[in-house]
Amino acid sequence: MMLNDEMTNNDEMTNNDEMTNKITIRPATEADIPTIHALVYELAVYEKEPEAVFTTPEEYLEDFRKGLFESHVAEVEGKVVGMILFFMMYSSWKGKMLYLDDFVVNEQYRRYGVGQKLYENFIEEGRLRGCRLVKWQVLDWNEPAINFYKKNNAIIETGWWNVKKFLFE
Numbered sequence: 001m002m003l004n005d006e007m008t009n010n011d012e013m014t015n016n017d018e019m020t021n022k023i024t025i026r027p028a029t030e031a032d033i034p035t036i037h038a039l040v041y042e043l044a045v046y047e048k049e050p051e052a053v054f055t056t057p058e059e060y061l062e063d064f065r066k067g068l069f070e071s072h073v074a075e076v077e078g079k080v081v082g083m084i085l086f087f088m089m090y091s092s093w094k095g096k097m098l099y100l101d102d103f104v105v106n107e108q109y110r111r112y113g114v115g116q117k118l119y120e121n122f123i124e125e126g127r128l129r130g131c132r133l134v135k136w137q138v139l140d141w142n143e144p145a146i147n148f149y150k151k152n153n154a155i156i157e158t159g160w161w162n163v164k165k166f167l168f169e
Helices: 009-022 030-046 057-065 114-128 143-151
Strands: 023-027 070-076 079-091 095-105 133-135
Touching: 009 023, 023 114, 030 057, 030 070, 030 079, 030 095, 070 114, 079 114, 079 133, 095 114, 114 133
Parallel strands: 095 133
Antiparallel strands: 023 070, 070 079, 079 095
16 A cells, blocks of 8 residues: 555554554565565665675575574565564673564555564564574664664664675675
8 A cells, every 4th residue: 555645644644553553574484585585685775785685585595494594574465565584693791682684664665663563573582582682783874774773762882893704705
């Protein structure tokens, strides 16, 4: 359902509530893997790095089957419109933690509560697993995401640097 930007505030609130009521969050299945990969690519475009995506849907499927990552998807009327991709990690200081590698909502479905439901689902998943910490990254220029995390009382660390080394050419 596409919503018109010219609606009145009351119409928008009613339609937002209607949209929120239609959102279902569920664990991903193998059938969702191509859509998950497409959403990751959509995120890479938004982050101005589409050329950085080396993975393929086939590789995702293989790694999903091996349990290297898990994903939950958000559906609206049977259509996958968002997802979280996560895996277990261990913090030498805190213990068990759940790492959120990607969190994407299709652009057409942003601002209707899809992201909030996915976020709450991720937090609850960490609690259910007995984690002491959930963790993820956000780009320093992504103000909408930063504001979303602040609204949800997340701690945004600015004193740590990311370090990585690619093992492929």
